[in-house]
Amino acid sequence: MSSIDLWKEMIAESLEQHGVMATAEQINLIAEDAAGIAESISEHSFHPADPMVHELAESQKALKREREKVACVPCHGSGFIETSGPYHGSTSQCWKCRGEGRHTP
Numbered sequence: 625m626s627s628i629d630l631w632k633e634m635i636a637e638s639l640e641q642h643g644v645m646a647t648a649e650q651i652n653l654i655a656e657d658a659a660g661i662a663e664s665i666s667e668h669s670f671h672p673a674d675p676m677v678h679e680l681a682e683s684q685k686a687l688k689r690e691r692e693k694v695a696c697v698p699c700h701g702s703g704f705i706e707t708s709g710p711y712h713g714s715t716s717q718c719w720k721c722r723g724e725g726r727h728t729p
C-alpha cells in the first residue's frame with residue numbers, strides 16, 4: 625500500500641467520523657493535500673536524535689569492531705606472553721592485545 629493510499633483511507637475515515645460527505649475524487653484530492661502538508665511539516669520540524677536509535681547504532685558499531693578483531697599473534701590469543709629466560713620465567717600481559725587475546729587489526 626502506498627502512503628497516499630494510506631492517507632486516503634485515513635482521510636475517508638476521518639471525514640466519515642465527522643459526518644462530512646465527500647466523493648472519492650474529493651477524498652483523493654484531500655489525501656494528496658494532507659500528504660503534502662505532512663511532508664512539509666516533517667521537512668521543517670526538528671528531529672531530535674532518538675536515543676534508542678543512537679544506542680543501537682553504537683552497539684552495532686561496537687559489535688562490528690569486536691568482529692573485526694583478529695587473534696593476537698604475539699601471545700597466540702592467550703592474552704599473556706610467557707618468557708622463559710635462563711634464570712627465571714615470567715608471564716606478563718600481552719603488550720599487543722593488553723591481555724584480551726584479540727585486537728583490532
Ligand SMILES: [Zn+2]
Nearest residue numbers: 696699718721
Ligand atoms: Zn596478545
